[in-house]
Amino acid sequence: MSSSIVTVREATAARPRSLAAVLLERRDAVYLPAAVADPAGERGAALIEADLADRGYLVAPALRAAFAALDARALGSVGRALLHDIDRALGADRPHEPLLRDFPDSTPHDTYGHYVERVLSVLFQRPEQPCVLCGTVDSVVPVAPCAHLVCGACFDGADFSACPVCERRIDPADPFLRPRRPRRTLSGRGGPPQRLRLLTYGGDFADSQADAARELDVLLARTGALSPQDADDLDALLDARSRDDLGRLPTTVPGRESKARLVTWLLAEPAALPDTLPVVAGLVNTATDVLRVLVLRSGGDAGLVEIPRFAPVARPLRRALLSVLDALDPGQAAQDMRRHRRAWIHAAELLHPFEHTDRFPRAALAFAVLRGTRLGDDRLSAALRAAAATVDGIDADGPAVTARGWGGQVEAALADGELATALTLLERRPGELVRRLDHLMRLAAAGDDKDGPAAVVAAVERTVARVAPAVVLSALGAIRTRTRDHTVRVFFPKGASAKAHVTDDHRDALPHALVRPVVDVLTGEILRRAGRAAPVATAVVDATLDGVIAPFAERTASRALVTLPRGSELAVPDGRTLRLFLHWMESADSGRTDLDLSAAMFDADWRHIGVCDYTRLRFATAAAVHSGDLQDAPPPLGASEFVDLDLDRLDAAGVRYVVAVVYSYNNVPFGDLAEAFAGLMLRDGPGNAGPVFEPRSVEQRFDLTGSNRACVPLVLDMQARTMRWLDVVKGVTGTQHAVWRHADALATLAHRLTELFASGARVGLGELAVWQSAARASTVVVRHTDGSRSAYRRRDDEDVAAFAARIGSPDTDGTNTDTGTYEPGARPELAYLLRGDIEAADGGEVLALHPLRLDASRVRLLAAADMVTALAP
Structure with missing residues (x-):
């Protein structure tokens, strides 16, 4: 099969959302002003409740009472804003008028015949003559602005919303367009929407700030790149926050792109730099973090896929960024810079690192390695030699500043088949080791060293505890299917417009004896991390989540x-x-x-x-x-x-x-x-x-x-x-x-x-739910697709791995096909659901793709990405 390339949607900036809209989407919460002496009462509350029901939203009793306590003017203002935010999310804030307004009944059965009629109208229709299609007299009129001659007898002006000939919009006042006929009403509206949601009362506007701070903490705790929607929300939450209270910000942010957005926000106010710079210094730990900041403030993307021309950097910010770079290891910083060499050379033109060699010698040294700066007898060369003397891995004794490259050593070892050398180098960067696991396992399987497979497993055991959860999950999904022959491979390379690359798979299948120990190590690490969370008595898992994939390429x-x-x-x-x-x-x-x-x-x-x-x-x-x-x-x-x-x-x-x-x-x-x-x-x-x-x-x-x-x-x-x-x-x-x-x-x-x-090459959300439930709960209830339930209780002689493997099997501790009579643990503290149709314990954690009637003020609603974040090292 020849290769084929498809492109995954590029993330671009969306229209800004208000803080109220962000919290509505993330918490299903509505925040209202204080009650007044002349409330609108039940009638006003009923009107807005009816409008929300027409959009598939329910109103919690506390929110309904809060609506009734507002005066008419405040309720009208709040209601309009709330409905606008919901309509915007649904796409109902725009008019939807198709070409054929009586669709689907008026859609032509013969598309080709309809096309021929349009062509004949263009070629032969004449004003003040009978219609060439039907022969009707005085029925042909031009429409504006396209001036096509349209027969009102052949084309129904009450059905068409545009010119029937060119199918482009025309003047709404054109006589051809007659009032559209009313559409038939539905005799019944069926059941509730699948995506039904319950809106809750979040409190007053002061409460919204506290909830916004909690949502900000959730986003900053994410270990991987945020989705465009979450990234937009992060920016909105940061914009609504004051820089006066920096103590509540986390000291570490695992997501590189999220960190860049936070650091950019911290550095955006020059007057606050004395307070924000220490926080920034504690957050930044790679040179790429600084490059992301330069790109973000220039209107670019934190993923560094497409790097724009940098915006000018004011002197105070220039010194601040150089001070952050100076605190890093110059050798490591230089290696990071080489990944985006052209961008860093442009950045050097803005930061002027060699002008501040006396204040920031280590930063200057990193730039010298990047540029291969020639050394002489000048003051700059002396400063660079002095700085290099205090750093391992950088040589300034020759004619130019040089550094030994880790990446080149790894590639050379892999190309030469030197498995032991490659493992030793890769163990310095555990994430890279797990990303290259398939390559290492192929070397071990094909090599003459009988200890090679065991060495790979041992290296994974030693390093996996420090690897990001998304990398572990991705490797687990890919490796566990490698015992089977595959005809094609699918890649999702990183990019603003990332590509799904479909190509032939020429790799030989890996032996089961090598794959099984690696899969056990990776699965065991996931179970270990899941077990760090607070234990619960009962967890509920929907079997329907088996078809849902754990988030990747977000x-x-x-x-x-x-x-x-x-x-x-x-x-x-x-x-x-x-x-x-x-x-x-x-x-x-x-x-x-x-x-x-x-x-x-x-x-x-x-x-x-x-x-x-x-x-x-x-x-x-x-x-x-x-x-x-x-x-x-x-x-x-x-x-x-x-x-x-x-x-x-x-x-x-x-x-x-x-x-x-x-x-x-x-x-x-x-x-x-x-x-x-x-x-x-x-x-x-x-x-x-x-x-x-x-x-x-x-x-x-x-x-x-x-x-x-x-x-x-x-x-x-x-x-x-x-x-x-x-x-x-x-x-x-x-x-x-x-x-x-x-x-x-x-x-x-x-x-x-x-x-x-x-195929199982991507870990499912259902699997992840079972693993987390097994690690935390003593009883796990599985709700099957046919409505029956099975209970699994952890036995005295059963470790977490064995318990997780038994969940979903016929070896249960109780089953019932009557959905109304059996629910061990009437209010579970942990639930992973497709739809939020159960009552969870107060303060419990619930993932529900469709929250339905779940009250976000009573339980903690999880997103799929939160399940991955919970496995952070």
């Missing part, structure tokens, strides 16, 4: 309504219609932009069998129906497109997989638009019953951002009735993009990613 995740780790698979409720939606609005920079929402259909062998897009508005009559192709999106209305998917009819038509795709037809990057987002609704009503966009039915909404032109958010499995969240973008070139042009590439992409995530 820095490229989409900003979304529901945070779902990439690769996760969830069940789709039976008897529901899925409605995909897309909305975009052009900006001055983008010009005319045509985005297209599409669905590609494949059989069980990933053979392409059809599409539903602008080239074919219907697939299998009504199995998939498109709302029509809007070809521009001028403000303020923008443009919206929809695709209805009837899973039963698709299955009957021989479709196994449906891949959802958004293309930029004329190749305008998503990031150039004023806004662009897409999502998914679950519909109960048939045809055009109910509004075309109903906020209550929105299950997922995500932004389209960055320099990308094609997005592949999800794949649906008709047979299994599941949705797998891919959250990737596909590299495309040229213009006139359409699904059929990319069918083979889409099949390769979706097939290989589905295969990867189903």
